[in-house]
Amino acid sequence: MMKNRDNRLTLYLLIPVLLVLIAYVLYPSLRTFLESLQKEGGFTLGNYQDFFSQESKTNLQALWNSVYISVLSVLVSAAIGIPLAFIFNRYDFPGRGFFATAAIMPIVLPSLVGVMAFMFLYGESGLVPNAIKDLLGLKEVPFKIGGVSGILIVHAYTMYVYFYMTVSSAILKIDPSLEESAYNLGASRFQVFRKVTFPLLTPAIVAASLLVFMISMASFSAPFLLAGGFRVLSLQIYFSKINGDMEVAATQSVILSIVSIAFLLFMRWYQNRKDYRMATKGIGAHRSEVNNPVLKWTMVLTGVIGVIILLLPHFTILLLSLVPDGTWTWQTYPSVFNFENYRLLLEDPNIFKPLKNSLILSFIATAGNLVFGVLASYVLVKRKFVGKSFVDILVMIPWALPATVIGMNLIFAFNEPNIFSFGNILVGTFWILPLAYFIRHIPLVVRSTNAVLEQLDDSIEEASRSLGAKWFYTFRKVILPIIMPGVLSGTLLAFVESVGEFPTSVLLYTISNRPISIEIMNQLRMFNMGQAAAYGMIQITLIAIVLVISNKFFGVKAEQSLS
Amino acid sequence: MASIKIENVQKAFGKVVAVDHLNLEIKDGEFFTFLGPSGCGKTTTLRMIAGFYYPTKGVVRFGDKDMTRVPPEKRNTGMVFQNYALFPHMTVFENIAFGLKVRKIASNELKARVQEVLRKVRLEKYADRQVSQLSGGQQQRVALARALVIEPEILLLDEPLSNLDAKLRDEMRSEILRLQKEYKITTIYVTHDQAEALSMSDRIAVFNFGVCHQVGTPSEIYNEPANDFVASFIGEINLLPVIVDQVEGNRVTVSAGENQYVVHNNPFNFNREHQDGELALSIRPESIRILAEKADRPNVFQGKVEDVQFFGTIILVRVRVNGLLLDVNLLNHVSANLKPGADVWVELPEDQIRLIPVLSGDAS
Numbered sequence: 057m058m059k060n061r062d063n064r065l066t067l068y069l070l071i072p073v074l075l076v077l078i079a080y081v082l083y084p085s086l087r088t089f090l091e092s093l094q095k096e097g098g099f100t101l102g103n104y105q106d107f108f109s110q111e112s113k114t115n116l117q118a119l120w121n122s123v124y125i126s127v128l129s130v131l132v133s134a135a136i137g138i139p140l141a142f143i144f145n146r147y148d149f150p151g152r153g154f155f156a157t158a159a160i161m162p163i164v165l166p167s168l169v170g171v172m173a174f175m176f177l178y179g180e181s182g183l184v185p186n187a188i189k190d191l192l193g194l195k196e197v198p199f200k201i202g203g204v205s206g207i208l209i210v211h212a213y214t215m216y217v218y219f220y221m222t223v224s225s226a227i228l229k230i231d232p233s234l235e236e237s238a239y240n241l242g243a244s245r246f247q248v249f250r251k252v253t254f255p256l257l258t259p260a261i262v263a264a265s266l267l268v269f270m271i272s273m274a275s276f277s278a279p280f281l282l283a284g285g286f287r288v289l290s291l292q293i294y295f296s297k298i299n300g301d302m303e304v305a306a307t308q309s310v311i312l313s314i315v316s317i318a319f320l321l322f323m324r325w326y327q328n329r330k331d332y333r334m335a336t337k338g339i340g341a342h343r344s345e346v347n348n349p350v351l352k353w354t355m356v357l358t359g360v361i362g363v364i365i366l367l368l369p370h371f372t373i374l375l376l377s378l379v380p381d382g383t384w385t386w387q388t389y390p391s392v393f394n395f396e397n398y399r400l401l402l403e404d405p406n407i408f409k410p411l412k413n414s415l416i417l418s419f420i421a422t423a424g425n426l427v428f429g430v431l432a433s434y435v436l437v438k439r440k441f442v443g444k445s446f447v448d449i450l451v452m453i454p455w456a457l458p459a460t461v462i463g464m465n466l467i468f469a470f471n472e473p474n475i476f477s478f479g480n481i482l483v484g485t486f487w488i489l490p491l492a493y494f495i496r497h498i499p500l501v502v503r504s505t506n507a508v509l510e511q512l513d514d515s516i517e518e519a520s521r522s523l524g525a526k527w528f529y530t531f532r533k534v535i536l537p538i539i540m541p542g543v544l545s546g547t548l549l550a551f552v553e554s555v556g557e558f559p560t561s562v563l564l565y566t567i568s569n570r571p572i573s574i575e576i577m578n579q580l581r582m583f584n585m586g587q588a589a590a591y592g593m594i595q596i597t598l599i600a601i602v603l604v605i606s607n608k609f610f611g612v613k614a615e616q617s618l619s
Numbered sequence: 620m621a622s623i624k625i626e627n628v629q630k631a632f633g634k635v636v637a638v639d640h641l642n643l644e645i646k647d648g649e650f651f652t653f654l655g656p657s658g659c660g661k662t663t664t665l666r667m668i669a670g671f672y673y674p675t676k677g678v679v680r681f682g683d684k685d686m687t688r689v690p691p692e693k694r695n696t697g698m699v700f701q702n703y704a705l706f707p708h709m710t711v712f713e714n715i716a717f718g719l720k721v722r723k724i725a726s727n728e729l730k731a732r733v734q735e736v737l738r739k740v741r742l743e744k745y746a747d748r749q750v751s752q753l754s755g756g757q758q759q760r761v762a763l764a765r766a767l768v769i770e771p772e773i774l775l776l777d778e779p780l781s782n783l784d785a786k787l788r789d790e791m792r793s794e795i796l797r798l799q800k801e802y803k804i805t806t807i808y809v810t811h812d813q814a815e816a817l818s819m820s821d822r823i824a825v826f827n828f829g830v831c832h833q834v835g836t837p838s839e840i841y842n843e844p845a846n847d848f849v850a851s852f853i854g855e856i857n858l859l860p861v862i863v864d865q866v867e868g869n870r871v872t873v874s875a876g877e878n879q880y881v882v883h884n885n886p887f888n889f890n891r892e893h894q895d896g897e898l899a900l901s902i903r904p905e906s907i908r909i910l911a912e913k914a915d916r917p918n919v920f921q922g923k924v925e926d927v928q929f930f931g932t933i934i935l936v937r938v939r940v941n942g943l944l945l946d947v948n949l950l951n952h953v954s955a956n957l958k959p960g961a962d963v964w965v966e967l968p969e970d971q972i973r974l975i976p977v978l979s980g981d982a983s
């Protein structure tokens with residue numbers, strides 16, 4: 057009976073959270089599922105039968121291709137990210153700090169822009185293959201990326217960062233005395249690595265592998281621009297939708313969702329297991345200085361080359377954005393550089409429109425994320441109620457679901473009036489995109505808010521209550537101000553991610569509210585590389601600004617919440 | 620100010636009963652301490668008084684008002700948390716003013732009251748500091764000031780000194796006592812440090828496993844522990860399980876192993892109520908005397924010194940008497956110069972021995 061007052065409050069807070077999750081996460085997924093059971097007006101499993109037994113095997117092949125690409129992406133990303141994490145966290149050599157920072161630069165490249173950069177750099181008419189051709193006087197370009205290798209290279213470039221970041225933070229958490237005591241007990245370097253260090257890093261490596269696997273299963277931009285004839289499942293969904301095979305698209309979405317959600321659940325299970333994490337005091341990572349001059353300068357040189365490769369895409373986008381359209385046609389290299397594209401961007405309302413659209417759409421979505429995220433996170437972290445892990449999973453589902461699937465779910469749920477859209481059809485209207493961006497970034501904002509709320513001792517709230525403040529006053533004056541920096545950094549990140557969002561945009565946009573990523577596509581189609589690159593530069597700048605603001609003003613490593 | 624009555628309170632968390640059958644009456648203006656080992660239910664009880672938990676059964680009253688279901692913000696209790704729980708985004712002044720702002724106190728009165736309490740805790744100069752820039756002791760005082768400034772009826776302190784180093788603890792102890800006397804405020808103090816409890820409190824309640832075993836003044840708790848748990852939790856004590864042989868006039872004869880002891884037959888030394896249960900003979904180490912030669916009095920036994928430990932003020936001597944080991948504390952100046960192996964006589968004065976009930980196995 058008592059506790060009533062508190063329980064009632066929990067309920068009042070929980071109801072809106074649950075409503076939003078049911079309306080915009082659960083219901084759309086179920087709609088897709090129902091759609092996949094429809095065939096020729098009846099309920100059957102026919103679509104699934106078709107999926108697996110289709111004569112051309114296109115779908116099965118696409119599923120297999122997705123898994124194949126994802127496994128390869130995990131292996132390649134691990135092969136780059138893990139050694140880098142070791143080198144930068146265990147050894148000291150000139151420029152180490154700079155290289156370590158540069159190593160996370162791929163994350164300031166929105167995926168579509170990144171793929172675009174890779175096309176300009178290493179594609180058929182790319183700058184690098186052509187430069188090599190000219191330098192060596194070859195007849196043909198020596199190589200070009202495309203198909204599997206193209207996707208894989210882009211994935212490796214963007215995804216090794218997840219290995220690098222998770223393994224780095226795991227390395228920093230290892231108490232050096234563990235390794236020292238192993239040496240002290242007579243173990244050799246190799247034994248220490250195999251028996252002590254590696255087992256301690258296993259959880260991080262597994263977590264990163266799962267993450268990269270999921271992200272590449274969901275990857276859309278890279279296959280979209282680079283796949284050629286190579287079919288992956290996320291792309292198949294898009295094609296089915298374009299061809300109007302909605303039931304097939306639904307079936308493909310469900311199958312991709314099942315794979316992703318299975319991974320999400322596995323990941324949760326894995327991370328909740330008891331692991332070897334320990335609370336130890338005063339851990340200082342010690343890095344051994346590299347004294348051997350040959351080794352030292354080899355490392356520095358490799359670092360410099362690495363940084364060049366890492367930053368080449370950014371640089372290419374910058375360079376291209378300075379090339380006015382129409383001045384680079386038959387030549388191998390561009391020759392005219394000026395700010396024409398930026399001028400047009402600001403002065404031509406038609407070119408400015410997509411940027412404005414993106415900012416408005418993202419602003420609306422992010423405002424929703426902020427309110428919802430704080431509420432949901434508070435309820436999840438600070439309140440007790442039955443069914444918490446269910447709500448927790450609902451919150452995480454948009455993170456696990458590929459963006460293409462989220463887009464499809466929204467189409468199925470809101471191409472007809474229902475109570476969750478207040479009786480309106482949302483597909484084809486302005487509101488569908490902010491809704492999609494909002495859903496996509498629920499997990500990001502909730503998780504970054506969770507991180508700060510978990511740090512906040514319960515006694516702070518209790519102290520305020522015992523001083524006479526009611527719950528709402530306490531929330532406004534005590535809790536919110538304390539968690540705001542962390543919340544804002546998560547929210548800003550959601551904002552810039554929304555600005556760059558491509559997969560849901562391409563499924564849901566309307567001409568009048570087309571966002572920046574769609575316009576980049578259009579410009580590419582019209583071979584207006586410069587204008588496309590200028591849009592890309594704006595996104596890169598936005599992301600960079602947000603990361604710097606978060607780091608400097610909020611003291612939050614925002615890039616951490618991306619993984 | 621208010622008295623507090625806790626009537627038949629029980630608190631269960633699921634199947635775990637954290638506090639059971641609790642009855643306490645804390646007087647107006649009293650400095651009352653909850654003492655007990657970790658996990659015994661002190662914090663739980665305190666939080667029921669503050670309103671953060673509601674009892675599963677029973678009633679909590681302030682004065683005559685039933686407060687059992689009143690939410691924390693309506694109780695007017697000042698609480699000092701173990702980790703202080705200062706608001707990290709506010710200055711010292713803002714922290715202290717928080718409770719007054721909530722009460723919508725006019726700003727000039729608010730300023731005056733904050734200044735006044737800042738002076739009382741000797742932090743006038745720190746009003747505009749960010750709380751993260753204070754030392755542990757200063758933060759502690761801000762927490763106290765924040766609780767005191769709202770003029771609470773009751774001050775609740777949950778192990779407020781446990782994060783401080785020894786010297787600062789001593790200082791803060793007297794600081795808390797000084798402020799408590801100045802405000803004449805009913806105070807409940809939670810600790811598991813017995814020295815703290817004995818030196819500060821008007822009265823102490825000793826808890827174990829969710830049960831309150833004894834309530835009394837520090838000297839009552841020390842000199843007349845109600846059972847073997849209280850006796851052994853507070854201070855050092857020799858406890859020997861005994862069987863009552865004979866009760867005759869003003870003497871009781873009991874035996875422990877081969878030895879027979881004589882105990883005064885009065886309520887202090889032998890409470891007839893417990894006669895039928897299991898009993899233990901209890902005597903504090905400082906009450907045992909070491910004699911150079913045999914004396915013709917009861918409770919004098921021959922023994923052999925097993926071990927001598929020097930503690931400064933006192934010397935701990937372990938003497939084996941017919942297979943039983945007795946701890947004896949001697950003051951340093953009684954430089955008996957005892958060595959392990961020496962033959963001695965020990966006397967357990969009959970008026971110093973108490974027969975107390977032994978709690979059944981798991982309750983102690």
Ligand SMILES: Nc1ncnc2c1ncn2[C@@H]1O[C@H](COP(=O)(O)OP(=O)(O)OP(=O)(O)O)[C@@H](O)[C@H]1O
Pocket residue numbers: 632635636637655656657658659660661662663664811
């Ligand atoms: N919220 C809770 N849920 C479940 N069990 C609890 C909860 N709070 C306390 N307990 C249990 O109740 C018992 C008493 O806990 P309490 O915190 O009151 O102990 P304490 O005397 O304050 O100990 P300490 O000196 O360690 O602070 C313990 O067994 C504890 O595990």
Ligand SMILES: [Mg+2]
Pocket residue numbers: 661662663777
């Ligand atoms: Mg406690």
